[in-house]
Amino acid sequence: MSQKLSHHDHNGRTHSKDNHERKIACTPTIGDYALLGDILMERLLGYETMPCPPLTKRTLELGAQNSPDMICTPFKITLGNHIEAAQAGANVFIMPGAGCRLGFYDILQKQILDDLGYPNDIISLFDYIPTTKRLFTAMQERNPELTQQQFDEVFALIIQITVDMDGLADYLRHNRAFELEAGQFESNYQAYLSEVKLAQTAGEAADIGKKYDKLLRAIPVDKPQRPIRIGILGEIYVVVEPFSNANLEQWLMDRAVEIDRPFDLTRMAIGIFNNEQQIAESGGYVNYNIGSTANDVIAQTHRMMKEGVDGVIHIKPASCSPEITAMTILQNMSQDFGIPVMYLTFDTETGEAGVHTRLEAFLDMITMKRQSADRAA
């Protein structure tokens, strides 16, 4: 629809001069979270929204080609998202802000999109300080008629959906590997996402969440007493976006593995306020704030190891400094608990064979270890 209104010039750039006022917003693909961006844009600003073009090799190429070489991978992929969306007619883009270097993504991406000649408005949602002030201001600048009450209602809806979808997905990761009829969890979860997208209030969203929670829990599973359980954590983007991590959760779940993956948007949002608590829960492995999610990576790994997880997979994009800090501490923890940790780094390469070789070896190892422990017991 938007393509009708735009035309490509001889450089392949898209211009929409003929309809300058028309705002079309596109949220980059980050797991299933784009629907939250769509709700913000539609309900608070009255913008049209466009689904982000699917992540492909071309997205990576466009992103890498137009990014500084040494920047972290999520920057490159989301920039690729913006460019492909701009070519399809989008002119408003959303970035979460806060965190580590993530907090500066929007500024640099705007510059790059300007240089490439794509009309754009990038909205950065959050500040380093844990309030919604920046989000409210950003929305009000673009829609002067927006009231605090309207904002609060939509924000409550966003929070409700985030907490519910993360809760459902967490249940899915613990159980999907053992479903009796393949595809039931995924189809129910997808049905939840399309239904909750239409919820008008937090109350409505909560009802939909409860309905699907029941449906998910009613799916028959054949889960052994002690299935092989693997913890997955690390940098949030590569953790939640399967395209960026060779879809490793799926690969493991297809092989009857229960996944404990504590990192999602809910945890990130709460985590920003909770560095002190994470340090306290780290079992003495961290004594001061080491930045971004690294504190929580340590605290959560400590929890999983105490609970007797079979193995932990730590993943990060190339050059992610907070996670590099966490790795050295995880090595100590791995030795103290005698639980293996595998480290994987993802960049814009697309070969999955190497990742699958390592995953298979890791799974073989922890399975054989478990069998030998069971024989000894």
Next chain:
Amino acid sequence: MKKAYLGVDIGSISTKGVVIDENNQVLASSYLWTQGNPIDAVKRVVGELDQTMNGAGAGGLAGQYTIVNSGTTGSARKLIGLVLGSRVVKNEITAHAVGTLSVVPDVQTILEIGGQDSKIILINNGVVMDYAMNTICAAGTGSFLSSQAKRLDLELEDFAALALRSENPAKIAARCTVFAESDLVHKAQIGHSKEDIVAGLCRAVVLNYLNNVGKGKQIKGPVVFQGGMSKNAAVVKEFERELGLPVHVDPHGHLMGALGVAVLCKNEVQESAFDFNITNLEFETRGLECAGCPNSCEMICVYREGQLLDAWGNKCDIGASLTSAQAA
């Protein structure tokens, strides 16, 4: 007819095959260069094994055994697993650990440096406890040393003897191939002798391995060193010095991956007989790029006697329909 098991390890540089009996004893083995053509290499390996297993002359076992299961490992394991009709297709790490344990049951650390890969496997009481593998970079592997040998106009076989003559190895940056190479040129130009430079390179390989692959791992004896690099006595000596432990190199170390899958085949409940006749069959692979979306998946179709056996590389069903169209 006695039972036997075939394991094949198809690496980037070499292809190895072994046949074992029910007591893990090696009945036949073969070791050849892959030369960029894994299907051809495996046919040659199987041909050699056939001679030993079924040959009537000296050393031939005259068909006393029948191979009841076959398995593959190494980077071409999927392709060759299909060609051989193998029941076991295993990653190199598991295969090496299982193979080595069948020969050295009390091994605690396996160091392995191959053509492109290097890995470390830590074992406790016969169970793999931890492993690590080089990630994106091939620095410090066999291909690095062979390219430096070329630069110095040396045969790789002469490398170790020359290095062992050095009394003062040159310091060569171990972190990265590019830095190591410019370091090497620099040392040569300022007058270091060839043996010192070669010895420095061997040490760089060891330091690179311990700093990258072995980082943070507790290396305990018995230590077994495998892969093509273990044939280099100077590298072995550097490992012993750095670790302060004796490092065992088995003359059959290069066969451990193949041996490992053969042992795994033996543990399989189901049998699927192997036929030496595959050397007479025509196998062909065709690459194609799916144009269904901008992912442009690179797909491989494998044919036996002109019939499509299998295809892979596609991420979605669009690619699958493409291959079924090819099969029609």
